[in-house]
Amino acid sequence: MTKPQIAQPDNQSDNQSEKQTELLGQTQIEFRHVTKSYGENLVLDNINCEVKRGEFITMVGTSGCGKSTFLNMLLGTVAHTKGDILLEGNPIVAEPSPERGIVFQKYSVFPHLSVRENVAISKEFEASPILGRLFGEKRQHALEEADEWLNAVGLLAAKDKYPHELSGGMQQRLAIAQALIKHPKVLLLDEPFGALDPGIRKDMHKLVLALWQKYQLTIFMVTHDLNEGFYLGTRLWVFDKTRHDPHAPHRYGSTITFDLPIGKTDEASFQQIEQSLEASRLSA
Amino acid sequence: MKRWINKTPSKTLAFVLGVIPFILVMALYQWGSDLRKAENPNDKLLPSVSQFYSAIDRLAFTPSKRTGEYLFWKDTLSSLKRLLMGVACAAAIALILGLITGAIPLVAANFNPIITTISLIPPMAVLPLLFIVFGLGELSKVMLIIVGITPFLIRDLYQKTKEIPQEQLVKAQTLGANSVQLINRVLLPQVLPRLLDALRLSLGTAWLFLIAAEAIAATEGLGYRIFLVRRYLSMDIILPYVIWITFLAFLLDWLLVHASKKAFPWYHSAK
Missing domain, CATH: 1.10.3720.10 (MetI-like)
Known part of the structure; x- marks a missing residue:
C-alpha cells in the first residue's frame, strides 16, 4: 500500500522565511543522505536535513518509526549505516561525548550520589582524570557551581537529597541540570516527560522553554505527544514510512515526512499530521 | 470468607506461627531423649539437656587439662x-x-x-x-x-x-x-x-x-x-x-x- 505523499514544505520559500527569523543562526547539524539499517531491516531511509543553532526540534511518529534511532545516531550510541552526520562541519564522534547532552525518560541520574553531587560530578571528571573525584576546596567550588544550575532548574531546595527521594519531575529537572553544566552544543531529550503527570509535564514545558531561551540551546526532543511537539518546538518533524509493502514490512525505511517551522503550526496542519499518524498506526 | 491467599497474619500471630516449629523440634527431641534414657541410662545418641550443659561448660569455661586452653x-x-x-x-x-x-x-x-x-x-x-x-x-x-x-x-x-x-x-x-x-x-x-x-x-x-x-x-x-x-x-x-x-x-x-x-x-x- 502506498500512502498519499504528504507535501513537504517548499524548500525555497522555507529558506527565505527562515533567513528572516534566524539570520544569526548558523548551520550546526547536517544529515546528508543518512541511512540506518539493521541487516535487511531498513529503519531510516535517506535522511537529509540541516539544523541551525538555537532551533528546537520536536520529533513525533508512531513507535518503531525510527525517531529514537535518529536521536541515538546524534547521541553516538547507534552508528549510521550510510551517509554523513556533521556537527559544526565535522563528522560526529561515534560515541557519546560532552558536546551532546542527553536526558532519558528514566535512569538519567546516579542513584548513589546526592542531588548536588550528581551535578558536580562532571566538574570532577574534568579536573581529576583518574579518580574522577575532587577533595577539599576544589570539591567545594564544584558543588557551588552545581548549586547555580540547581537554582536554574528550581531544585536548589533539594540539593542534599538522593534521587530516590525525588519525584519523577524533580529527577528530570536534575537530569537537565546535569546536562547543562557541561554547556553542550546540542541537548537531546528522549521522551523526557513521557512518565510524568500532566500537571507536572506543563511545569517542565515552561522550564525547558525558559532554559532554551536563556541559554540559546539547540534542542532535539523525541515525544509521543503531538500536542507537546507543537507547543514546544520551533520545528516539528514527523517520522513515517512513505512507502509500505505489506508482504515485506522491513523493505522501506522511515524518513521525515513533515518538516514544519513554528509559523505554520496552525490547526489545519495539526489535524493533517494527526490523521497521517493515525493512518500509519493502522497500517503498521 | 476471604480466600486463603488474601489472609495475612498479624505481627503477633506471625511470631507465634514462626516459633511453633522450633518448640515442636525441641519437644520432639526431649521426648526421644527421655525415651532412650529410660531404656538405657548411658545412651549417647540423644543426650539430655544437662549433659549439653556439662559438655559446654567443660569445653568453653574450663581450661583444657592437656594444654590449659579453652x-x-x-x-x-x-x-x-x-x-x-x-x-x-x-x-x-x-x-x-x-x-x-x-x-x-x-x-x-x-x-x-x-x-x-x-x-x-x-x-x-x-x-x-x-x-x-x-x-x-x-x-x-x-x-x-x-x-x-x-x-x-x-x-x-x-x-x-x-x-x-x-x-x-x-x-x-x-x-x-x-x-x-x-x-x-x-x-x-x-x-x-x-x-x-x-x-x-x-x-x-x-x-x-x-x-x-x-x-x-x-x-x-x-x-x-x-x-x-x-x-x-x-x-x-x-x-x-x-x-x-x-x-x-x-x-x-x-x-x-x-x-x-x-x-x-x-x-x-x-x-
Whole structure:
C-alpha cells in the first residue's frame, strides 16, 4: 500500500522565511543522505536535513518509526549505516561525548550520589582524570557551581537529597541540570516527560522553554505527544514510512515526512499530521 | 470468607506461627531423649539437656587439662579467622575481576570463558591438590574457601555490573567521563552493595568448604572438633557445636545486612 505523499514544505520559500527569523543562526547539524539499517531491516531511509543553532526540534511518529534511532545516531550510541552526520562541519564522534547532552525518560541520574553531587560530578571528571573525584576546596567550588544550575532548574531546595527521594519531575529537572553544566552544543531529550503527570509535564514545558531561551540551546526532543511537539518546538518533524509493502514490512525505511517551522503550526496542519499518524498506526 | 491467599497474619500471630516449629523440634527431641534414657541410662545418641550443659561448660569455661586452653573459643577463633580471610580475599578478587569484565567488553571476552570453566570444577576435587601445593597449614584451608566461592562471586558481580542501566553509562560519557572515571565513580560505588548481597549468598558455601577442610586436616577449629569427637559418639559436643555454627552464620549474615544498610542507604530505599 502506498500512502498519499504528504507535501513537504517548499524548500525555497522555507529558506527565505527562515533567513528572516534566524539570520544569526548558523548551520550546526547536517544529515546528508543518512541511512540506518539493521541487516535487511531498513529503519531510516535517506535522511537529509540541516539544523541551525538555537532551533528546537520536536520529533513525533508512531513507535518503531525510527525517531529514537535518529536521536541515538546524534547521541553516538547507534552508528549510521550510510551517509554523513556533521556537527559544526565535522563528522560526529561515534560515541557519546560532552558536546551532546542527553536526558532519558528514566535512569538519567546516579542513584548513589546526592542531588548536588550528581551535578558536580562532571566538574570532577574534568579536573581529576583518574579518580574522577575532587577533595577539599576544589570539591567545594564544584558543588557551588552545581548549586547555580540547581537554582536554574528550581531544585536548589533539594540539593542534599538522593534521587530516590525525588519525584519523577524533580529527577528530570536534575537530569537537565546535569546536562547543562557541561554547556553542550546540542541537548537531546528522549521522551523526557513521557512518565510524568500532566500537571507536572506543563511545569517542565515552561522550564525547558525558559532554559532554551536563556541559554540559546539547540534542542532535539523525541515525544509521543503531538500536542507537546507543537507547543514546544520551533520545528516539528514527523517520522513515517512513505512507502509500505505489506508482504515485506522491513523493505522501506522511515524518513521525515513533515518538516514544519513554528509559523505554520496552525490547526489545519495539526489535524493533517494527526490523521497521517493515525493512518500509519493502522497500517503498521 | 476471604480466600486463603488474601489472609495475612498479624505481627503477633506471625511470631507465634514462626516459633511453633522450633518448640515442636525441641519437644520432639526431649521426648526421644527421655525415651532412650529410660531404656538405657548411658545412651549417647540423644543426650539430655544437662549433659549439653556439662559438655559446654567443660569445653568453653574450663581450661583444657592437656594444654590449659579453652577449646571452644580456640576452635571458634581459628575457624572464624580462616572463614573471614577466605571470604575477604574472594571478595577482593571478585570485585576487581567482576567489575572490570562487566565494564570492559574486551576484558570480558578475554576472561569470561576461563572463569566459567574454572567455576565448573568441583572445589572438593582440587582439595588434595591444594594440600600438595600449599601444605597442610592454614593456607590450604583458606585457599579452599577462595577456590570455592570466588568463581561464583565473579560471575555474579559481572552480571550485576552489566545490570546497571546503560542510560547511566551514556549519561556519564556525555558528562565527560573516561573509562577509568566511569568505573571509579559510576560502577564501583553501585556494585559495592551488590557485592555484600553476593557475599551473603556465598557465606553458606564458604562454611561448607571450611568445615570440609578442617575435617580432613587441622589441629583445631569447629569442623575439626566435630569430626574428632564423632569417633566417641559425643553428641553432647557435636550438637552444641552445630547450633553455635548456625548462630555464627546467622550473625555474619545479620552484620552484612546492617553494614550494607548503614553504608548504602540509597541502595536499600531505592529497591
